[in-house]
Structure formats: structure tokens, C-alpha cells
Amino acid sequence: MKRLTVSVLLLALLLSGCGAQMSPDEAQESIQVIAMDTAMLITTYGERSPAAAYACEDTIRDLEKQLSRTLEDSDVSRLNASGGEPVEVGEDLGVLLELARYYHGSTGGAFNIAIAPVVSAWGFTEDSFRVPSQAELDGLLELVQGPSYIGPRSSGGAICYSLAPGQAIDLGGIAKGYAADKIVKVLQEHDVPRANINLGGNVLAYGDRPDGAPWRVGIQDPARADEQNAFAGVLELTDSFAVTSGGYQRYFEEGGKRYHHIIDPATGYPADSGLSSVTVVAGLGEGGGFPGTMCDAYSTALFIMGEEQALDFWRDETQWEEQGCPFELVLVTEDGRVMVTEGLADRFTLEETSGYTLEVVSR
Ligand code: ADP
Ligand code: MG
DSSP states (O other): OOEEEEOHHHHHHHTTTOOOOOOTTOOEEEEEEEETTEEEEEEEESTTHHHHHHHHHHHHHHHHHHHOSSSTTSHHHHHHTSTTOOEEOOHHHHHHHHHHHHHHHHTTTSSOGGGHHHHHHTTTTTTOOOOOOHHHHHHHHHHHSSOOOEEEEEETTEEEEEOOTTOOOOOTTTHHHHHHHHHHHHHHHTTOSOEEEEETTEEEEESOOTTSSOEEEEEEOGGGTTSTTOEEEEEEESSEEEEEEETTSSEEEETTEEEESOBOTTTSSBOOSSEEEEEEEEEOOSSSSOHHHHHHHHHHHHHHHOHHHHHHHHHOHHHHHHHTOOEEEEEEETTSEEEEEGGGGGGEEEOGGGOOEEEEEOO
């Protein structure tokens, strides 16, 4: 486990291109955390910024211990190894199982944490990449599309869940968003006036920038994924989550084809929907909800759905009403377009050199 205290240099990287005028007397702390299979950057401001930044790190590490598929004694690993027996789960996993069940329903099955055995068959869990046979995928998909996990059941004061034999869950599509929701509470408890938290593509723009302007959040250009700071455009955000999913982040190539880590539960294959990334943006909300988790689940699911279905999903107001949490989208398409939903239109600037054309989508 690495804990690097990094200085203003990394902050400058994070805010690249923004030319922030920071007030010189505002304390800040910036730490890099390698966790949940990604590099995270936590920058907090205000008098209690060091304590706040390290409390954010503790929150992430605590969640990783519970939710990792690769740590043997995590709640998730115990559940996955249970062979169908009920397993006691901690509060965080209990909440995530219920949220994931909801997102599975709301996305018509595109978001499905029971995808785990398929993700593993492609080698994404252990970094041992391979293309599974159709017969193997067909067998695994029966588990994925089969009955959902059972629970919560109360047993002697403990909360228990069980999976069907052979089933397993993977919270990779949702855990960082949930961590971001918990981090909001940590920042509030530490009276942090502003913070910029980047959990490997899950950005939390908390408060505003030290100069009073909104935070600038770059949307990576998927076509130039190996270039740092190669953006398709930039969002200006305050008190918001912005979560991006794309096939360019984690993939392998075989026989001249690229296979990435976001799996369409309908086919067992990496999603091939014509989108190269999806960013979901939502405000922090009134508290009590899980907007960060929602953005994470929906960025994964809408990437699988593709442009048309994703925009229909955005237009469907029942989604908003049920969750009490409006959201907006930035879609980058494989054919060179950036689509921005109307609520973000005046907060998004296309990167001129990117070569994309911009379309604003209305309701
Ligand atoms: P990242 O974790 O790279 O930010 P995502 O949030 O889109 O990207 O999550 C991708 C991860 O989610 C995969 O690595 C896998 O663990 C898991 N996953 C893959 N396909 C699905 C799916 N259809 N539903 C839910 N989770 C998925
Ligand atoms: Mg996600």
C-alpha cells in the first residue's frame, strides 16, 4: 500500500489548464492513494485539510477491505466463496447490494453485479486476459441472468445474504462511486470548505475553487487515452459528482481486436454500443441519497446501452423522481461526436483541438 504525500505539483496536474488563482493563505493537503485497482488523488482545503485528506483515505481503505474481490477475507470474497450459504455482511455491503438491485432494475438489466464470473472469465479480475469460448460464456450467463441474491435476512442480529451456488458478485462498477458518497460525509464532518477528489475517473468537485470559480473537470478524449490531459472537453462544476466509464481504461488486445472490461450482460462480451465514453454528472443532493453511487452505476450501464437508449433513459423523468436526484450526461461517440444534455450545455466547453463536433441534447 502506497501513501504518497504529494504537493502542489500534482494539484497543478489535476487542475491542468485551469490557471487557478489560489488564495495563498488557504491551507491544502494533496495525497495520492493507490486503492481499488486505481490511482486516486485527494485534495482538501481549509484548516483541517490534512486530517480530512487522511480520513478520506481511511474511508477508501476500509471500503476496499470489505468490498474487494481479490482480498480473501473481504465481505464480498466470503459471499462469493459461500457456495450458496447465507453470509453475514457489514452495513456497507448491505447498502450496496440493495442499491445494485435497484440499478439492475432501473437499467433494464444492463447494470448487473452478478456479472462477476464473466468478468473473471475474460481475465479482468486477475489480469490474466483471454477470450472465453461462446460455450463457456453461455454457461456463465445462466448464472448472471439467473435469480438474484437473496436477502437481507436477519439472523441473531446479523444481516445475511446468500447467492445461488456458482454465482459471484463484482462491485467494480459501483464501489468508487459509493466511496465518493461516503467521502462527502467525511468532508462535511471536517468542515472542509472545498475539495477535489479523483477516484480513478470518479470525480467529486466539492465546493468551489479557491478563487471562487467552479472546478474544471476534464473529460478524457477516449481516442487519446494514453495521453494525459488530452481532453474531449472540460466541465465546470461545483458540488457535483462526475463519473466516466469507457472502454479505453482497461482492456487487452488479441488477434487485432480490443476487449475491454465493461461487459454487456446480454451477450457476455465487452459492450460494443458505438459509445467510447459516458460521463454522468449529478449534484451532491440533500444528503441521505447516494448520487455518487448512482453516477457510477449509470455511467457503466449507459455505456452498455448506447446513445439512443442512454438518452431515452436520461429523458425518462421517473428515474429522477424515484431517486430524487437529477443527472446529466456527456456522451463521446466512436464516430467523433460529443453529446451533452441540456442541463450541462453552459458548463461544458469542447476542446477545440480534439476534432469532435458538439451536439446539445434537449428533452
Ligand atoms: P471503472 O471501474 O474503470 O471506473 P466502471 O465504473 O464502468 O469503470 O466499472 C467497470 C467495472 O464494473 C468492471 O471492471 C467490472 O468489475 C464491473 N462490471 C463490468 N460489467 C458490468 C456490468 N454490466 N454491470 C455491473 N458491473 C460491471
Ligand atoms: Mg461505474
